[in-house]
Amino acid sequence: MNTAYMDTVNRAVQKARSIVETNQNNTDYDKLLNISVELGCQLMSSGAEIYRVEESVRRLLQAYGLESPEVFAIPNCVIVSVTTPEGHPITRMRRIGSHGTNIELLERCNALCRQLCTQPPSVDKAQELLSATVKGSPKYAAWQVLMGYGIAPAFFSPLFGGGVTDALAAMTGGLAVGICLLYGSRFIGSNSFFRTAFCSALASLLSLALVQIGLGNSLDTVTIGTLMVLVPGMALTNAMREIMAGDIISGLSRAAESILTAAAIAIGSALGLGLVEML
Numbered sequence: 001m002n003t004a005y006m007d008t009v010n011r012a013v014q015k016a017r018s019i020v021e022t023n024q025n026n027t028d029y030d031k032l033l034n035i036s037v038e039l040g041c042q043l044m045s046s047g048a049e050i051y052r053v054e055e056s057v058r059r060l061l062q063a064y065g066l067e068s069p070e071v072f073a074i075p076n077c078v079i080v081s082v083t084t085p086e087g088h089p090i091t092r093m094r095r096i097g098s099h100g101t102n103i104e105l106l107e108r109c110n111a112l113c114r115q116l117c118t119q120p121p122s123v124d125k126a127q128e129l130l131s132a133t134v135k136g137s138p139k140y141a142a143w144q145v146l147m148g149y150g151i152a153p154a155f156f157s158p159l160f161g162g163g164v165t166d167a168l169a170a171m172t173g174g175l176a177v178g179i180c181l182l183y184g185s186r187f188i189g190s191n192s193f194f195r196t197a198f199c200s201a202l203a204s205l206l207s208l209a210l211v212q213i214g215l216g217n218s219l220d221t222v223t224i225g226t227l228m229v230l231v232p233g234m235a236l237t238n239a240m241r242e243i244m245a246g247d248i249i250s251g252l253s254r255a256a257e258s259i260l261t262a263a264a265i266a267i268g269s270a271l272g273l274g275l276v277e278m279l
Contacts, residue, residue, distance in 0.1 A: 029066075029084050031123045035130055036060050037092045040071070040078040042109050042134060047101035049238055050247040053078065056113045063117040074250045075257075098192065101234055105137040142182060149178025149229055157225030162218055166225070169216030173206045173226035193264045196230055200268030201275075203227055208273065227269065232261045 040057045054071045057080055061069040070081040081091040112133045116126055153174035154167040162170070177199045180188070188198045207216070207223040216222040236258040243251035 028123050029082065029088075029090060031127065032061070032064055032066075033080060033082060033090055033092045035123065035126055036069075037078055037080050037094045039109060039113060039130060040073060040080070041094050041096055042130075043106060044073060044075065044078060044096055045099035045102070046106035046109065047099070047103070047234060047238070048106055048109075049245075050074070050242050050250045051245055052110075056110070059117050060113055063120045064123075075253050098190075102137070105134070108133050108137055145182065146175060146178045149181075150175040152229050153225040156228040157221050160221045160224050162216075162221030162225060166216045166218055166221045169207065169210040169222045170225035172210060172215070173203050173222065174229055176206050177203050177226060177229055193260055196261055196264035197268035197271070200227055200230055200265045201272035202268075203230075204269040204272035205275070223269065227265055230261070230265050232258045235261070 036057045039060065040053045043053045043056060050073050053073045057071045057073075057078070058069055061080070061082055065085070066082045068083075072079045076096050077093065078096065079091070079093045081089065083089050112129060116129070120126070121129070150171045151174075153170035157167045157170040180199050180202055181195070184198075185195070188195050203226040204223055207226055208219060210216045211219045211222060235254050239251050239254035239258060241251075242248075242254065245251075
């Protein structure tokens with residue numbers, strides 16, 4: 001009886017080991033690493049904080065059985081390194097270009113990460129879900145973006161003491177800035193510093209012209225309301241949060257970007273107003 005019982009136990013153990021080995025062999029760790037890096041890049045390009053990117057990628061890899069994954073992220077790069085159960089190290093690095101803020105895609109990627117961590121599907125299915133999430137994120141038409149550039153200054157101007165005519169003038173200036181950003185890149189280049197300086201100069205010139213013809217009453221409120229669409233508020237907020245969280249490199253990088261953008265706004269505005277005085 002003891003011999004038969006031990007044979008049954010050994011067969012059960014061997015079967016369990018065979019199942020585990022089969023599951024491990026069926027997991028394509030290269031694909032899994034690519035999925036995690038892609039998810040991190042989508043979060044970063046949508047405006048997520050550094051700690052959110054690193055934690056999301058780490059939790060995703062741990063949900064698929066990888067112990068102690070190493071994740072390093074800065075605003076322009078994501079590096080992920082894991083060790084497979086066989087002891088084979090794999091590393092992926094992805095560079096991220098210029099990016100802005102997309103709260104809708106950020107929330108969708110967060111929800112997908114929670115779903116994958118709660119009930120991990122196959123790697124191929126996870127890739128399909130990630131691709132569907134990115135493609136399914138709504139893309140705003142150009143006229144909708146321009147409406148945002150126009151409406152935001154119209155509401156900012158009264159906050160600084162402007163009236164109805166100042167709000168209308170600021171809306172006109174915001175629309176001009178939006179058109180410049182959306183369609184003028186081939187003329188003013190893709191460098192964010194020079195693009196911001198040019199748009200701020202255009203905003204100050206147009207604000208002065210609108211006030212001169214009587215559409216606006218206060219040059220200050222119209223100009224400030226228009227320039228508010230160029231202020232890097234979210235980048236500066238994330239910079240302070242990351243510095244306080246201990247992510248010094250990314251925090252200083254975002255802070256430097258915010259300071260340069262503010263300098264471009266100041267230089268462009270001064271050039272625009274100075275040009276008018278010279279003429």
